[in-house]
Amino acid sequence: MKKSIATKGLLVLLCVCISTFLLAQTNQLLLEKTVQVKQKQGTLLDFVKYLNQSQGIPLFYDESMIPDKIVKLGQKNWELKALLNKLFQNTSIEYRYISGQIILRKKKKTKVNFSGTIKVDGEQLAGATVYVPELGIGSTTDANGYYSLILPPGKYTSVFSFIGHERENRTLQLKDDTSMDINLSPSIDKLGEVVVSAPQKKQADLLEATQTGAHQVDLQQVKRMPILGGDTDVLKSIQTLPGIQNATPGVVNFSVRGGTYDQNLVLLDGIPVYNTSHSLGFFSSINPDAVDKVTIYKGDIPAKYGRRLSSITTMQTSNDLVKKFNLSGDISLLSSRLSVNTPLGKKVALRIAGRISTSAIANLFYTPTQDFTQPSRNQIHNAEMAYTDLIASVLVKPSDKDQVKFTTMLSQDQFEGFNVVANRTFNWKSTGMAINWRRKFKPGLVGNFNLHYSNFQKGYLTENALSYKTNGVFVRRVYGITYNWQAAMEQIGAQMDFTYQLSPKSSLNFGAMATKHRFHPGKTFGSQGINDITLLDRHSVETALYLMHQLQLSPKLEINYGTRISGFYNIGGIRYIYNDTQRLSQHYKPGELMDSFFGLEPRFNLRYKLNPNTSLKISYNRNYQYLHQLNNSSVQLPTNIWLPVSNNVKPRFVDQFSLGYFIKLGKQGKWDFSVEAYARFMHQVIDYRDNANLFLNDNLANEVRTGTGQAFGMELMLRKKGKRLNGVLSYTLSRVIFNIPGINQGEPYAPRYDRPHNVSLNLSYELGRRWRIASTFTYMSGAYTTLPRGWFTVNNRLYNYFTERNSFRLPYFMQWDIGITLKSKQKRRWQGEWTFGVTNVLNRSNALAIFRDQRSYHPSSNNLTNMYLAGWLPYITYTFKF
Amino acid sequence: MKNLSNTYSKTIIGLFYIILFSGCFTQEELDVEFDTNPPIVIHAVITDQAGPYYVHISRAVGEVTVNPVNFLPSANYIPITDATVTLSDDQGNSDVLVPYDQEFPSTVPQSETRTFAQYGFYRTSTNIQGAAGRAYTLTVQHEGKTYEAKATMPSTPPAITLNHEKFIYPLLSFNQPVLEENYYMFLYRDFFGDDPSNGLNIQNQFEDNLWPLFFPIFQVYTDQFWTEQVKDLDIYAPNYEQGQPIVFCVDCPENIQIQMHSISREAYEFYDALNQQTRNDGGTFNPEPAPPPTNFTNGALGLFRASSVRSITAPVRY
DSSP states (O other): OOHHHEEEEEEHHHHHHHHHHHHHHHHHHHOEEEEOOOOSSSEEEHHHIIIIIIOOOOOOOOOGSSOOOOEEOOSSEEEHHHHHHHHTTTSSEEEEEEETTTEEEOOOOSSSEEEEEEETEEEETTOEEEEEEETTTEEOOOTTTTEEEEEEEEEEEEEEEEEEEOOEEEEEEEESSSSSOOEEOGGGGGGGSSOOOSSSOOOOOOOOOSSOSEEOOHHHHHHHHOOOGOOOHHHHHHTTTTEOOSTTTTOOOOOETTGGGGGEEEEEEEEEEEEEEEETEEESOOOTTTTTEEEEEEEEEOOTTTTTTEEEEEEEOOOOOOOOOOEEEEEEEEEEEEEEEEESSSSSSEEEEEEHHHHHHHHHHHOOOOGOOOOOOTTTTTTTEEEEEEEEEEEEEOSSEEEEEEEEEEEEEEEEOOOTTEEEEEEEEEEEEEOOOOEEETTTTTEEEEEEEEEEEEEEEEEEEEEEEEETEEHHHHHHHHEEEEEEEEEEEEEEEEEEEEEEEEEEEEEEEEEEEEEEEEHHHHHHHSSOOOOOEEEEEEEEEEEEEEEEESSSEEEEEEEEEEEEEEEEEEEEEEOSSSSEEEEEEEEEEEEEEEEEEEEEEEEEETTEEEEEEEEEEEEEEEEEEESSSOOOOOOEEEOOOOOOOOEEEEEEEEEEEEEESSGGGOEEEEEEEEEEEEEEEEEOOTTTOTTTOOGGTEEEEEEEEEEEEEEEEEEEEOEEEEEEHHHEEEEEEOOOSSGGGGBBBBOOOOSSSEEEEEEEEETTTTTTEEEEEEEEEEOOOOOEEEEEEEEEEEEOOSTTTTEOOOOOOEEEEEEEEOOOTTTSSSSEEEEEEESTTTTOOOEEEEOOOOOSSSSOOOOOEEEEEEEEEEEEEEEEEE | OOOHHHHHHHHHHHHHHHHHHHHHEEEEEOOOOOOOOOOEEEEEEEESSSSOEEEEEEESSHHHSSSSSSSSSSSGSSEEOOOEEEETTSSSEEEEOOOOOOOOOOOOOOOSOOBBBGGTEEESSSOOOOOTTTTEEEEEETTTTEEEEEEOOOOOOOEEEEEEESSSSSSEEEHHHHHHHHOEEEEEEEEOOOOTOOGGGGGSSTTTTTGGGTOOEEEEEEEOOOOSEEEOOOOOOOOEEEEEEEOOTOOOOSSEEEEEEOOOOHHHHHHHHHHHHHHTTTTSSSSOOOOOOOOSSTTTTTEEEEEEEEEEEEOOOO
């Protein structure tokens, strides 16, 4: 019996083998079988069904998987194999022959898109990180909290993280495009601190980025820093960054890596902000509550921005849809701020942030009159200064793919100075509008479209009036020249920008922009002593095309290269031509092309990771600038007007080379240290001749001299980010030299802001849960200045004579400011903070300028006057959030 | 009570303005190198009025040393009395100037009487006469160095009409040519009658051609912003001395003499630069200080100008 079973078994096995073989034979035959199709055209599914049902081909498939596609066939008789190849050509379907059956299935992908959003409490987080350790690839979320990575299929762990929040680890089996939304929760050890404002923004990861010379300003830290009058100021805090200098401390003008003040551009959601200051430059016109993200690019300006030689500061209003209404504000000695964040439905949010100067409020009740009229020189007595500004943004997110933001800004100023501004009453106003539309067209392709408008109007009344008391009544006599002056510059333009990720290691950034400028260089009206004059408007168009390619050549080496091609066209107007003896003018009709200029601006950045914690970067940049500012004082006067390049004043350009070394120190990279060195070669640099006449002069050719400049420097920065101690220590070593024939007797000279040594230390420390102490310390070498060499007599009056330009260095600048903050108890809806501080603790008379007072006809002393902003000054600020 | 709180608020706001928005000022002795080898300063005017014409030559000083008096603070410059000065024109006329030996007006509070020559003044010795359109050359030789300046006299300024209606001092109206660039300089002086005991009448004692080298207040204008008709121009200076306005009419002048000089562009730039200097604040709000322009060669400071003059004397109406 046993034997028979064994025999049977063997027989069965044999049969199976044979049949399998035979079946295999039939399989092969099946594919080579000739099938007839009855129709030449139909959907893919029709053909599959026909083959399966009418021809009896054993097909296994999922109907939903078959793409809806029309197929046309050229012939009726097919070999099955050829037919299947033809049918599924260019589809996501492939066929396999297994055990006598044909199985239709999806092709295995070689790369999949892994995307989603990272949120906290339902609000999207910008700047959060997703990281795939197996591949060493990571990405950060964009402004909408959206991330996207292109990965080969496989099994991965992915890590989602954001500063101050618990990490989320997820294990993924990636086969197909996958979307994953992650909700992060705040770290347990951070529970003590209530995050009250918009989420703290992550610093740009300096180690990973190929970009050099970029700083993302830590606005939280900016708000903690003590500052004159307790008035938080983004542009002043930028000056504590390495490589940024200023001739006159305390004003918002700054020089980046040796460039002049007019080589910097501030963009607020794409609106060019030409008027960045209030009160002649002592306060910046950007309300820190209105913006969530501020980044400054020093010299190495990304191709999509361009337009300036030295720096671009981009400021962004909120990109997060707030979920509930909140109100915040502060009151300081100088100004009061209020901002409102509110959702308008589920997809729209509104933020309005406004500010008004305390003096503007005071002026509502009281106008300073003659009481403070002291005819003493150089003091802004009888000063009536007031400012207000407002920034509003509406954020709309109609779908996951789109984000539209409407931004408007308005800033207004009034300033009346007695003598220091030559008896002038200034008023200036800037308005701006922008629409930014951001759209994800498909995974990996994001487009940004921007429309912007900006208008900067300024004017002053100059009136020489003499007030004297006769019989107890003030008599005011107006003498000499009186006039109103007005000027404006207007700009309207558009930009489109695309980022296209070709592969996990390669992406493109490209786009185009065009902007039209209208310069109104000035007019006078209501004049006495001169006749009213109007300078002709000037019209120009500025265009640019750019393409950058970011490529990861190896996990260590990444490059970013490309170019920007800029163009500038003067349209209509008068063109001046100088020959040896005279000035000729050619008139062009409105709309007629007068001059055109082009610039090729190549850029190259390289990042090499020496090890996971250190990287080395090299970059080269060439930038062009087509606008000049007429300014030969060191503060930001509203009389400084902008003019375009012309046949007489050529575009400026600069070549910048920089080298950077970045290292993360300590556990979890809480410390980072960077060294950057740069060399800049500036071409067609302009400066004003001695005793230049800029008043109502729209033709610079006679007043400027052109030459070259060189700047060299090294910037060191050590930064600590922690729970309690946050701080930045920076040191800059720099030199700038201009070589301009016709200025300083043709000898090289340094601009005023050239300060070789700059040290800045910003610290804030959380003392328990309710107290915080913050300190700012700044040391700078003195600025350069021109001092008199002696006296000479003309018409029975002593005058000074000067020789070399900027040959004297002012005493060094050193200032220490401290502030202490008391926060209200947590868990309350109303969160308040009192800050008490002292600026200039050391009570140093840091010189803004040193000059010889020349009011007197016959001075009896050689003493020089040191003008400084203030001695030690206390301040108090109350900040609230609700 | 209301008054009190108003005063209080004014004080607070006033202090607030002063502390926060004014620069603070200190006088400082800095370690500044004064010029140890100061340049020569030459100031000379030739006009189309009858001669003689005057030249003032001095040497600048590195630092002021004494508290000077109102007129001619000679200790704050070094008069140069031994220079060879030659004035020539494009017609071949030449004049070697001689020291001006006239005694300086006695009302000047100086302990000793001095002549103009001792203060560095020279005058022409021939009857050379300036005329519009001519070119002049001034050559100064001193200590082996030669300093030279050339000037062409612009055309005669237009006729002036006066308007006494607004102020005690008359306002000026004139028609000026628009086709060319014109620059003008205005000077004025009060006449106080004939009483020599009146200290203010020292102004009367300078000759018309000498006075433009003395009077520290002058206004220069460009016609860049003028049309042909200039109406009611107010040329009177703010009269600030050390920040204090001179009180009007303590000693009431009876007449005013107004001189209108046509000047060249370089002369305009020179005087304009001097006027700008009085506002000097080290380049904070105002332009950076710069060496004043000059038309002399060889590193001399100063100016040689040729001006056509229109002079007018009018009563001051109260």
